Amino acid sequence: MTLFAITHVAIFTVDPRNRVIPDGTVVVEDDRIVAVGPSAEVAIPEGAKVIDGAGKHALMPGLVDSHSHSSLMRGVTENMPLMEWLPHYQLEHRALTEEDAFHSARLCYLEALKSGTTCVMDMFRFMDRCADAAGEIGLRVNLAPYVADQPGKDFFATRDENKRLIKTRHGSQQGRIQVWMGLEHLFYCSEDAYRDAVRCQQEYGVRIHTHACEQKEEEAAVLAHFGRRSIGMLDHYGLLGENTLLAHCVWLNDDEIKRLADTGTAIAHCPVSNAKLASGVARTPEMLAAGITLGIGTDGPVCNNSLDMFEEMKFASLIQKATRLDATALPADQILRMATIGGAKALGLDKDIGSIEVGKKADLVMLDLAMPNLTPHEVTNDGGNLLWNLVFAARGSNVSRVWVDGRCLIENGRSTQVDEARVLETAQQCGVSLYERCRAMSHLRVDMV
Ligand SMILES: [Zn+2]
CATH class of the missing domain: 2.30.40.10 (Urease, subunit C, domain 1)
Known part of the structure; x- marks a missing residue:
């Protein structure tokens, strides 16, 4: 004992x-x-x-990073807005091997833990290996595979892989590993993928995590393609509810904030990533006032480039103060709650942590x-x-x-668990090799804009 x-x-x-x-x-x-x-x-x-x-x-x-993506890519896709950046990010996934995934996750989990984050929501690939990495580091991790089933997106995770991961890893490591149904984005996943995720949510008692409403142009493209805005589409697919966590939600209108509050849908707010990719400033004070459960996320090293949640907390407050010309916006106690109990609630873990x-x-x-x-x-x-x-x-x-x-x-x-020097050395070698493979594949890049 x-x-x-x-x-x-x-x-x-x-x-x-x-x-x-x-x-x-x-x-x-x-x-x-x-x-x-x-x-x-x-x-x-x-x-x-x-x-x-x-x-x-x-x-x-412990701080809760409610939305992240493990990666070895850091400082290599800079100075780009989201739609320009995405094709570069996809190259990482075309080049990524299982071993890369393991070293990405182990490095990111170590960085998170050393900076006071005890629980991470990770959306990534080869997540069996992410679970192995979490086991080595000791971190509490939620795994949401990057599922995509639209043509041309075959380098992401499949729905079958997601289900296998639930059967083999959900609740493992004394409950520290939780597996979710992960869906990349409306443009990457079919209607059937969303409906299947809702079925699995009920069948396996797991939760759903996806990206939504991150950027203005993306929102316009969703409306033009589907005839509905992002939140309306996800609602149409039956996805909104207490067991669903949406990342970003930068461009919500008043009705959408009310709809998310009414359905109990949680949001992972990623202020640094939203600023870096020029996506905008989420309406967090309105979300909190409406009663939406809000966590804070780093969105991973690619689009942050830090996993330090202390930095994220500070930025989450300052960006509201600066853009609203209101020094009282999001005070320290509110931010600290978002980064701890808010994130825990967003992940459905508030009975145990936060x-x-x-x-x-x-x-x-x-x-x-x-x-x-x-x-x-x-x-x-x-x-x-x-x-x-x-x-x-x-x-x-x-x-x-x-x-x-x-x-x-x-x-x-x-x-106390791993030889840090060895973790860094293998991540260094693996990362440089991944950069080289990505460059060799640059002809496969499909621009979105
Ligand atoms: Zn993300």
């Missing part, structure tokens, strides 16, 4: 009351939190290992406050300056320890 206590830390619980405990203690037994409260009140069980924060550390729930509460899984992140960017820190019951600095000053490099399911996976900022 694992039994340990983390003492004298500033705890940001993100519980329903948003409780902050300036000098707190958490007790973990096996994979669950069994006590949380002020250090003066929480009894340390006999035999528990004690990790003393000594008033110089903060503890928060906050520090008794009974929940011990997916925890400890930050070292004795660093220039977090000094001085003053923590009060409403968070003090540290609440703001968690969102606007902290970075992944402040993360000292990370636990998933009560297992300490990062200690002193380093993985």
